[in-house]
Amino acid sequence: xxxxxxxxxxxxxxxxxxxxxxxxxxxxxxxxxxxxxxxxxxxxxxxxxxxxxxxxxxxxxxxxxxxxxxxxxxxxxxxxxxxxxxxxxxxxxxxxxxxxxxxxxxxxxxxxxxxxxxxxxxxxxxxxxxxxxxxxxxxxxxxxxxxx
Numbered sequence: 785x786x787x788x789x790x791x792x793x794x795x796x797x798x799x800x801x802x803x804x805x806x807x808x809x810x811x812x813x814x815x816x817x818x819x820x821x822x823x824x825x826x827x828x829x830x831x832x833x834x835x836x837x838x839x840x841x842x843x844x845x846x847x848x849x850x851x852x853x854x855x856x857x858x859x860x861x862x863x864x865x866x867x868x869x870x871x872x873x874x875x876x877x878x879x880x881x882x883x884x885x886x887x888x889x890x891x892x893x894x895x896x897x898x899x900x901x902x903x904x905x906x907x908x909x910x911x912x913x914x915x916x917x918x919x920x921x922x923x924x925x926x927x928x929x930x931x932x
């Protein structure tokens with residue numbers, strides 16, 4: 785009996801994981817579609833994610849970015865090089881420690897990041913319009929709790 789109960793729990797967990805995976809995939813596809821229609825084509829998912837990280841920080845180092853992305857340092861640097869070449873980010877050296885490079889967004893980088901954030905907010909508003917304010921608050925509180 786104990787094995788059967790354990791098996792049921794495992795199947796239940798797999799089902800929940802599949803539902804969550806499906807929901808996240810649908811969300812990511814929807815954000816990608818919105819972004820493709822509203823931001824420059826040179827900003828792919830990874831570059832857009834990096835722009836939003838820098839936007840949140842205001843000014844940050846490559847080390848700060850690496851703490852939030854799942855990319856290797858070389859892949860992150862390559863993405864930053866593309867963003868700089870396209871004029872979305874600017875680099876500056878720290879006068880006190882020349883090894884530290886500060887990353888900031890240019891005006892076009894800020895506009896692209898703000899558009900992506902607006903796209904995500906619009907999508908969230910649409911997805912959650914069937915929920916009450918209390919249900920939304922509960923959902924996001926739970927998401928914050930499990931992300932810790």
